[in-house]
Each structure stands twice: as C-alpha cells, then as structure tokens.
Amino acid sequence: MKPIQVGILGIGTVGSGVFNVLQRNQEEIKRRAGRGIEVTMVSRRNVAEAQALVGDRAQVVADARAIIANPDIDIVVELIGGYTLAKELVLEAIAAGKHVVTANKALLAVHGTEIFAAAHAKGVMVAFEAAVAGGIPIIKALREGLTANSIQWVAGIINGTTNFILSEMRDKGLDFAVVLKEAQRLGYAEADPTFDIEGVDAAHKLTLMSAIAFGIPVQFDKAYVEGITQLGSQDIKYAEQLGYRIKLLGITKRTPQGVELRVHPSxxxxxxxxxxxxxxxxxxxxxxxxxxxxxxxxxGAGSEPTASAVIADLVDITRLHTADPTNRVPHLAFQPDALSDLQVLPMGDVITSYYLRLRVADQAGVLATVTGLLAAADISIDAVLQREADEIGGEGATQTDVIILTHDCTESRMNAALAQMQALPTVLAPITRIRKEELA
Amino acid sequence: MKPIQVGILGIGTVGSGVFNVLQRNQEEIKRRAGRGIEVTMVSRRNVAEAQALVGDRAQVVADARAIIANPDIDIVVELIGGYTLAKELVLEAIAAGKHVVTANKALLAVHGTEIFAAAHAKGVMVAFEAAVAGGIPIIKALREGLTANSIQWVAGIINGTTNFILSEMRDKGLDFAVVLKEAQRLGYAEADPTFDIEGVDAAHKLTLMSAIAFGIPVQFDKAYVEGITQLGSQDIKYAEQLGYRIKLLGITKRTPQGVELRVHPSxxxxxxxxxxxxxxxxxxxxxxxxxxxxxxxxxGAGSEPTASAVIADLVDITRLHTADPTNRVPHLAFQPDALSDLQVLPMGDVITSYYLRLRVADQAGVLATVTGLLAAADISIDAVLQREADEIGGEGATQTDVIILTHDCTESRMNAALAQMQALPTVLAPITRIRKEELA
Known part of the structure; x- marks a missing residue:
C-alpha cells in the first residue's frame, strides 16, 4: 500500500521536527500504523530556508495553497500559526477534503466552532493533540482515556515559559523582569513574550481542554486571563513559608452554576x-x-516533543481515514449534536480561596481592623502571617507585611472586601491578591 | 439506535463499579460514544450476591457461558481473574464473535499471544486498559499517544499495595512485616498478598507495557521478578540520607543487546x-x-478507577465495532505481522548501578579491602557512607554498616564481586544489594 502523503504548511522548528522524526522512526511508525507516512511537500515563504531543512527529500513550495491543491496529499499539517492565514488555509484544506493536523491553539480556541463544523460537514478529521501541552497526550486522555467520567475539573501548568520564570524566581529569589531577560537569552521566552507572560497562550489551551472535558463549545472570549507580570518574589517567599508554591494555572471546573474558565497565578x-x-x-x-x-x-514545547503529538495525530488519521465518520472520535470528544449549553461563569461568581498581602502601618489595631472587615464580609480566615517590622524595614521601621490566607468565597465578595481594605489609611500600598487552589 | 449491550463475567468490586458508573454517567457517556452502553447481563456463581449488586436492573446468571451464548450481547467484560476459567471464557467469547474487555493482567501476560491471535483471526477486539495501572490511561498513551516515538524505556510504580507499604515504612520507620499487617487491616493488601509483595502482579503489568512499547510478544516467563519482602527499614533510611527513595519499579528498557524486563526495589x-x-x-x-x-x-486500583478504564474500552469498542479491523488500533500497538524478535535480556546482562550495604567488623582496612575488590572487578564507586560504630551498636561496638553506591556495571559482574565480598571474614552478615535507577 502506498504511504499516506503529508504536506506541511509553514515548516519551521516544529515542522522540521515532524519531518525528521517521521524519517528517523519510519520503520517503527509503519509497524504501528500498518502503512508508511511520508512528508512529500512542505511550504515556507522563504523557499531556501525550507530547502535547508528538508533538502531534496520533499518538494518545497512558497505557496501553501499548492499543497492543498495537490490531489496526492492526504493530510495537511498546519504549522503557520496565528488567526488569519492559518484559518483560511485550514478551511480551504477541509473544503478540498484533506484531513488536517494543527498545533495552532490560538486558531482553534477562537475559531474552533467554525472549523470543526466545516470538518464535520465534509467528513474529515481535524486533530490537535499538539495544540495543548506539547508532547503530553492530554487531548487523547481527556477525549478517549477518561470517557467514563463526569469530569469535575482540569488544572494545568500549560505554559512552559511562565513555569520556567516562576521556577527561577523561586530558586534564585530574583524578580520577574530579571528572570524574563534570562529566559529570553536561553530561548525559553520569545522576543515578544506577551502571549506567554500575560496568560493568553495558557488560556487558549485551557479553552480547548474545557470544551472536550465538559462537552461545551470553545469560547475563549469568556476566559478570565491574568498573567505573572505583577508577581513579586516576596510573595513566592511568603507562600513557601506557608507551605505553598505559586504556579500559573489554567483551571476549568464544572459547578452547578456553570463552568469556570480561568488562568491566573495560584x-x-x-x-x-x-x-x-x-x-x-x-x-x-x-x-x-x-x-x-x-x-x-x-x-510542553520544543521541536520533537511537539512533533511527537503531531505524528500521533497522523497515525490516528492513517488508521481512521477510510472509516465511517461514526467510527471516529468526535473533534470535541462529544458528538457535535450533543454539546451542552452549560455557561461559562463570570469571574465574579467563581468561588476560590485567597492569599492576600497587605503593606500596613506597623501600629496597634491594624490587623484587628483588617480581619474585622473580612469577618463583616463573611470571609473566614485560614491563616495569618505577620512579619516583624524590623524584618522589612530594619530598626525603627514603621511598615510591615500582613499575609492572610482565606477560606473559600466568591470573587465578587472578595473584590468588595479588598476595596474596603484598600481604603483604610493604615494600608499603605496596593494589596496583592493571589488565588489559592487546594487541588484536593 | 439501540444501546450496545454488555455482559459482565464475574461481577464483584470492579464489575459493580462498571455497572454503577455506566448508570450514573449514562447520558454523558452516550453524548461521547454516540450510542448508549448498557450492562444487560451479569454472572456470578453466587446469584444472590450478584443480585444484591445490580438489583433488577440486569439479568443475573450463575453460568458465565449463558452471557457468551446470548446473541444480543455485543461486548463481554471478563472480571473473573486467574488463568484457567478466565482463559476458556475469553476464548469462547472470541469464538462467538464477541468483543472482549478484560482487567486480567495475569491472563494476558501469560496467554496473551494465543488470545490476541484468536481475536485477530475472528476480527474482534480485546481491550485491556484496566489491566495496567487501573484508571490511568497508560495503555492508550503507549499504544496511541506516543506512536511517533522509538520508546527507550518505561519505568513504573504499578502496584499500589507495595507502594503503600514502602511509603509507610519510610514515613513511620516501621519494618515490612508490621506495615504489611496494617495494610491488610486497611484493605490495601489482600489476605494472601504474595502476588503483590513478591512483584508478580507488577511483572504481569510490566510485561504488557513492554510488549506494546517495543512491539514484542508478551513473555512473562522471561521477566526478572524480585519483591519487597527482604527490604529493611534501615536501607530506606540510608537511601534517604543519600538523596534517594526506594520504590518497587517495573522497568523495561530497549538496549542494543535486547529488552530488559525486570521488577525489583530500586x-x-x-x-x-x-x-x-x-x-x-x-x-x-x-x-x-x-x-x-x-x-x-x-x-492503580479500586472499584471506580478500574471501572473508568473498563468503560473507556467499552466506548472505544462502541465506536470501532462496525469499522474494518484495519481502522482499529492493533492489540499490541504494532501490527500482528510486524512484531519484533528482539530478545529479552537475561538478568545477568542487565546494566545498572547499585546500592550495597555491608555489615562489617569495625576495624582498620575493611573499607580498603571491599573497595579494592570492586576496583579489581572494574566497578567504580559513586559514593560511600560509613556509619560510626557507636551509631549502630553503642559504646564499644565492634560492627558497623558500610553503604556503597556504585556506577553502572552488568548484573553478572556485580554478582561475582558480591560473592567475593561476601566471602571476606570481616563481612559479618549477608550483603544487601538494591539496584539504583537515575531515570534521567
């Protein structure tokens, strides 16, 4: 049987990983898939750069549409990224009857509903294991491995850049800005790191996991997104003293009121x-x-780990492309006519616990006033850590830090209490608020 | 479309988990599978006990063969366990054209080749996610999620009973026999715990993972198996001081010489x-x-975690039972005509590093003699921990412990060196040898 023919749109770091791993492990992959899988065409605007990656082992074209137009191509791998051209090309590939594999979380989190509907109508597969958590087969676990379950929540460290930065801040006691520069130097952060450090990348991935966990449409616009740029190294230290680490988590949870969908330091x-x-x-x-x-x-990233996920999708498609669509796993884990209309909760309705750090005047009664305000708001306190004034400002210091861990309350109630505390004349700086998750 | 009909052979703890979870989550599972899945028949020798589990919601029979004979049953779930009756029934179910789901690792590790061949010839599926690591979808990850990879090694804590015992020994500084009794009292160990504590259960599971990782037949008889019954709490303590934990690992590794397949404390x-x-x-x-x-x-165990894996298999089969067999994932991940003849290495040829504890006479020159023997055997030393004599026996003590961590060498070379060290008059007790894995 002739090999399945694959075309890669936008060959670069991940694409060359796909190309190289498919070549290196071709015998083993064929023994698994029952059929060879070959990348026969690749595209990149700069043809010479693509040629440098694949030599003469695949046809190189500048125009991605030449791949889609080739009737011999069975599967199109979209690695261009972004929302615009990638969306056009994916929809054109689907219209041409090609199966699609993509690592483009942004595209699917925002335009997934349209793309999956087009694929369903055409009877082709759109696979996206590589879009979430790189080489970890988490999409397969959620979509196939855990089908028995009513999934209650998913919480993940799904952005390597920010986890690297937080790990370094904790290990070395350094500030965010310093570590970010180091991460950029080492290649762990991009020149423009906004999508990573502001939590947008994690929210894209979380949106996809939320959809397949709960059987709801992708709805990135409803996600609450907060990054790590405001995080101070002193909060990492205080958290440590209280028995906690701070991680940028993507959390999606099913509650009777709706689905939580939020990315923030926790x-x-x-x-x-x-x-x-x-x-x-x-x-x-x-x-x-x-x-x-x-x-x-x-x-969660890198050339070959991401290629591992792309190729797993290629093998799945190789097995299932001749099957009736009912034999395939639905794109979003649930049958397209059986999605739920569970609503995404506004952040104000989310219930969680909190870490608060208040820079206060070091005088009698301050803690009583603050805790009194929390009590009046019906927010109960789990733990308090009060620093000695001299730990902060040395002899004769007049300021200190008060750290409070609270029990669960709604975000809107906490926001109201925070506004009251912030207005106190003895609270001398903006209050730091970090959410806390027991994950038990 | 009428629901897929499932019969459970040997309903008990896991079977009632399958029954209950399918009922509780039936709507959600149907939204995923595109079709309802119902347990309509269950068997158990003691019909009254089965009736107590399922009430009148399924037909209860004493004879499992009545389920296999029922033409309405699409999938048979084998939860009887053991090698004999379970094997007969699985083969009869296959011959009757039923798809089979089983949690029976012992059966598949020993008779898998015969069972999978029969299933292949008949064109039915035999699914066994529940046979390894309970609810963790590790079979799916190995068989489908990581198909791009040449897998280098797999190492797992795949027996909960022994991990519970080792955790308790470390936490509480207690000896094996004491903790085993506690584990039996709490239900973490069975009345006859032999299969667990001797490593046999872990070796069954490891045999299955090894086959699907490397594309080799199941060959439990070639596995090296060593349990935790000889493990002393002092070794757990010394390991801790050296920066290590002791775990019962199942390890399977591809080397140029062959496949390692071994279960032992590490x-x-x-x-x-x-x-x-x-x-x-x-x-x-x-x-x-x-x-x-x-x-x-x-x-890795328990009623509903195991049921989660059984039901995931039921959903997979529900999707794929009408597909051509080429659309399905091969039983052992690789096409049956493409298995490799890579041999399982004899334990003597396995290369690893070691922890050695020698009870020696507390006199000058002992350490030099011991390390001299290792050097002569070309085994290099990574670290030595020598206890003060008074730490062991108090004032005037004449014995002490020497702990040695070695670098890599073959097991046979280590065995020869151990025999020489053991013969020294200054070595006063049987030497403890525990293998060490960096897992890097």
Missing part, C-alpha cells in the same frame, strides 16, 4: 505533585468522578 | 516526580526519543 500546596513541576515542563491534573485524580506530565 | 533520586508518588497511587514514566520524558499518575 498558590498550590507544596506537597502536590503538580507543585513540584519545575522549569519549562508542563503538567495537567484531571479530576474525574470515577477515576479520581490523574496527572499527565512532560515537555 | 533507589530513585528523591527529586524525581515518581519518587514522590506516595501511598497506593501508581505512576508510569515513559521515555521516548522524540517526546522525552512523560509521566502518568493516578489510582
């Missing part, structure tokens, strides 16, 4: 496995009603 | 995620050439 108990995921590694925790807690860990 | 660096898997939890680390290190963690 305190996590230090003894949890996920709290010990360091450097650029990713990990996702899934809580199901039957299975309990499961965790998936691995590299 | 020192693992304390900073590795898997070293921090505590209690009855399971975790499997997979090293692939493209993806790097990935880890999968969750509950």
């Amino acid at each position: 305190l996590v108990p230090a003894k949890r496995l996920i709290a010990n995921v360091e450097g650029a590694m990713n990990a996702v925790v899934v809580q199901g009603d039957a299975v309990g807690t499961t965790l998936y860990y691995g590299k | 020192l693992v660096p304390a900073k590795r995620l898997i070293a921090n898997v505590e209690g009855a939890m399971n975790a499997v680390v997979v090293q692939g050439d493209a993806v790097g290190t990935t880890l999968y963690y969750g509950k």
Whole structure:
C-alpha cells in the first residue's frame, strides 16, 4: 500500500521536527500504523530556508495553497500559526477534503466552532493533540482515556515559559523582569513574550481542554486571563513559608452554576505533585468522578516533543481515514449534536480561596481592623502571617507585611472586601491578591 | 439506535463499579460514544450476591457461558481473574464473535499471544486498559499517544499495595512485616498478598507495557521478578540520607543487546516526580526519543478507577465495532505481522548501578579491602557512607554498616564481586544489594 502523503504548511522548528522524526522512526511508525507516512511537500515563504531543512527529500513550495491543491496529499499539517492565514488555509484544506493536523491553539480556541463544523460537514478529521501541552497526550486522555467520567475539573501548568520564570524566581529569589531577560537569552521566552507572560497562550489551551472535558463549545472570549507580570518574589517567599508554591494555572471546573474558565497565578500546596513541576515542563491534573485524580506530565514545547503529538495525530488519521465518520472520535470528544449549553461563569461568581498581602502601618489595631472587615464580609480566615517590622524595614521601621490566607468565597465578595481594605489609611500600598487552589 | 449491550463475567468490586458508573454517567457517556452502553447481563456463581449488586436492573446468571451464548450481547467484560476459567471464557467469547474487555493482567501476560491471535483471526477486539495501572490511561498513551516515538524505556510504580507499604515504612520507620499487617487491616493488601509483595502482579503489568512499547510478544516467563519482602527499614533510611527513595519499579528498557524486563526495589533520586508518588497511587514514566520524558499518575486500583478504564474500552469498542479491523488500533500497538524478535535480556546482562550495604567488623582496612575488590572487578564507586560504630551498636561496638553506591556495571559482574565480598571474614552478615535507577 502506498504511504499516506503529508504536506506541511509553514515548516519551521516544529515542522522540521515532524519531518525528521517521521524519517528517523519510519520503520517503527509503519509497524504501528500498518502503512508508511511520508512528508512529500512542505511550504515556507522563504523557499531556501525550507530547502535547508528538508533538502531534496520533499518538494518545497512558497505557496501553501499548492499543497492543498495537490490531489496526492492526504493530510495537511498546519504549522503557520496565528488567526488569519492559518484559518483560511485550514478551511480551504477541509473544503478540498484533506484531513488536517494543527498545533495552532490560538486558531482553534477562537475559531474552533467554525472549523470543526466545516470538518464535520465534509467528513474529515481535524486533530490537535499538539495544540495543548506539547508532547503530553492530554487531548487523547481527556477525549478517549477518561470517557467514563463526569469530569469535575482540569488544572494545568500549560505554559512552559511562565513555569520556567516562576521556577527561577523561586530558586534564585530574583524578580520577574530579571528572570524574563534570562529566559529570553536561553530561548525559553520569545522576543515578544506577551502571549506567554500575560496568560493568553495558557488560556487558549485551557479553552480547548474545557470544551472536550465538559462537552461545551470553545469560547475563549469568556476566559478570565491574568498573567505573572505583577508577581513579586516576596510573595513566592511568603507562600513557601506557608507551605505553598505559586504556579500559573489554567483551571476549568464544572459547578452547578456553570463552568469556570480561568488562568491566573495560584498558590498550590507544596506537597502536590503538580507543585513540584519545575522549569519549562508542563503538567495537567484531571479530576474525574470515577477515576479520581490523574496527572499527565512532560515537555510542553520544543521541536520533537511537539512533533511527537503531531505524528500521533497522523497515525490516528492513517488508521481512521477510510472509516465511517461514526467510527471516529468526535473533534470535541462529544458528538457535535450533543454539546451542552452549560455557561461559562463570570469571574465574579467563581468561588476560590485567597492569599492576600497587605503593606500596613506597623501600629496597634491594624490587623484587628483588617480581619474585622473580612469577618463583616463573611470571609473566614485560614491563616495569618505577620512579619516583624524590623524584618522589612530594619530598626525603627514603621511598615510591615500582613499575609492572610482565606477560606473559600466568591470573587465578587472578595473584590468588595479588598476595596474596603484598600481604603483604610493604615494600608499603605496596593494589596496583592493571589488565588489559592487546594487541588484536593 | 439501540444501546450496545454488555455482559459482565464475574461481577464483584470492579464489575459493580462498571455497572454503577455506566448508570450514573449514562447520558454523558452516550453524548461521547454516540450510542448508549448498557450492562444487560451479569454472572456470578453466587446469584444472590450478584443480585444484591445490580438489583433488577440486569439479568443475573450463575453460568458465565449463558452471557457468551446470548446473541444480543455485543461486548463481554471478563472480571473473573486467574488463568484457567478466565482463559476458556475469553476464548469462547472470541469464538462467538464477541468483543472482549478484560482487567486480567495475569491472563494476558501469560496467554496473551494465543488470545490476541484468536481475536485477530475472528476480527474482534480485546481491550485491556484496566489491566495496567487501573484508571490511568497508560495503555492508550503507549499504544496511541506516543506512536511517533522509538520508546527507550518505561519505568513504573504499578502496584499500589507495595507502594503503600514502602511509603509507610519510610514515613513511620516501621519494618515490612508490621506495615504489611496494617495494610491488610486497611484493605490495601489482600489476605494472601504474595502476588503483590513478591512483584508478580507488577511483572504481569510490566510485561504488557513492554510488549506494546517495543512491539514484542508478551513473555512473562522471561521477566526478572524480585519483591519487597527482604527490604529493611534501615536501607530506606540510608537511601534517604543519600538523596534517594526506594520504590518497587517495573522497568523495561530497549538496549542494543535486547529488552530488559525486570521488577525489583530500586533507589530513585528523591527529586524525581515518581519518587514522590506516595501511598497506593501508581505512576508510569515513559521515555521516548522524540517526546522525552512523560509521566502518568493516578489510582492503580479500586472499584471506580478500574471501572473508568473498563468503560473507556467499552466506548472505544462502541465506536470501532462496525469499522474494518484495519481502522482499529492493533492489540499490541504494532501490527500482528510486524512484531519484533528482539530478545529479552537475561538478568545477568542487565546494566545498572547499585546500592550495597555491608555489615562489617569495625576495624582498620575493611573499607580498603571491599573497595579494592570492586576496583579489581572494574566497578567504580559513586559514593560511600560509613556509619560510626557507636551509631549502630553503642559504646564499644565492634560492627558497623558500610553503604556503597556504585556506577553502572552488568548484573553478572556485580554478582561475582558480591560473592567475593561476601566471602571476606570481616563481612559479618549477608550483603544487601538494591539496584539504583537515575531515570534521567
């Protein structure tokens, strides 16, 4: 049987990983898939750069549409990224009857509904294991491995750049800006790191996991997104003293009121496995009603880890492309006519616990006033850590830090209490508020 | 479309989990599978006990063969366990054209070749996610999620009973026999715990993972199996001081000479995620050439975690039972005509590093003699920990412990060196030898 023919749109770091791993492991992959899988065409605006990656082992074209137009190509791998051209090309490939594999989380999180509908209508597959957590087969775990479960929540470290930065801030006691520069120097952060450090990349991935966990449409616009740029190294230290690590988590949770969909820095108990995921590694925790807690860990980015996920999709498609669409796993795990209309909760309605750090005047009664305000708002306190004034400002200091861990309350109630505390004349600086997740 | 009809052979703890989860989550599972899945028949020798589990919601029979004979049953779930009756029934179900789901690792590790050949000839599926690591979808990860990779090694904590015992020994400084009794009292160990504590259960599971990782037949008879019954709490303490934890690992590794297939206690660096898997939890680390290190963690046993895996298989079969067999994932991940003849290495040829504890006479020159023997055998030393005599026997003590960590050597070379060291008059007790795995 002749090999399945693959075309890569936008060959670069990931694309050359796909190309090289398919060549290196071709015999083993064929023994698994029952059929060879070959990249026969690749595209890149700069043809010479593409040629440098693949030599004469594949046809190189400048125009991605030449790949889509080639009737011999069975599967198109979209690695261009972004929303505009990538969307056009994916829709054109689907219209041409090609199966599509993509690593483009931004595209699917924003335009997934339109793309999956087009693919469903045409009877082709759109596979996206590489879009979330790189080489970790988390899409497959959620979509196929845990189908017995009513999934309760998913929480993940799904952005390696920010986890690297947070790990370095903790290890070395350095500030965000310093570590970001180091991360850029090492290639862990891009020249423009906005999408990573502001949490947008994590929110794209979380949106996809939320959809397949709960059977709801992708709705990135409803996600609450907060990055790590405001995080101070002193909060990492205080959290440590209280038995917690700070991680940028993507969290999606099913509640009777709706689905939580939020990315923000979170305190996590230090003894949890996920709290010990360091450097650029990713990990996702899934809580199901039957299975309990499961965790998936691995590299979330990089040429060959991402290629591993792309090729797993190619093998799946190789097996299933001749099958009836009903034999295939639905794109979003649930049958397209069986999606739920569970609403995404506004952030104000989300219930969680909190870490608060208040820079206060070092005088009698301040703590009583602050805790009185929380009590009046019906927010109960789990722990208080009050620093000696001299730990902060030396002899004769007049300011100190008060750290408060609260029990659960709604975000809107906390916001109201924060506004009241902030207005106190003895509260001398903007209050730091970091959410806390027990993940139990 | 009428629901897929499932019959459970041997309903008990896991079977009632399958029954209950399918009922509780039936709407959600149907939204995923595109079709309802119903347990309509169950068998158990004691019909009254089965009736107590399912009431009148399924037909209860004493004779499992009545389920196989029922033409309305699409899928048979075998939960009887053991090698004899279970094997007969699985083969009869296959011959009757039923798809089979089983949690029976012992059966597949020993008779898998015959069973998979029969299923292949008949064109039915035999699914066994529940046979390894309970609810963790590790079979799916290895068989489908990591198909791009040449898998280098797999190492897992795949027996919850022994991990619970080792965790308790470390936490509480107690001896094996004491903790085993506690584990039996709590239900973490069976009345006859032999299969668990001697490593046989782990070796069954490892045999299955090895086959699907490397594309070789199941060959449990070639596995090296060593349990935890000889493990002393002092070794757990010494390992801790050297920065290691002791875990019962199942390890299978591809080497140019052949495949390693071994279960034994292992020192693992304390900073590795898997070293921090505590209690009855399971975790499997997979090293692939493209993806790097990935880890999968969750509950390895119990009614509903195991049911989660059984039902995931039921959903897969529901999707694929009308497909051509070429559209399905091969039983052992590789096409049946493409299995490799890579041989399982005899334990003597396995290369690893070692922890040695020698009870020696507390006199000058002993350490020099011992390390001289290792040097003569070309075994290099990584670290030595020598206890003060008074730490062991108090004032005037004449014995002490010497702990040696070695670098890599073959097991046979280590065995020869151990025999020489053991023969020294200054070595006063049987030498403790525990293998060490860096898992890097």
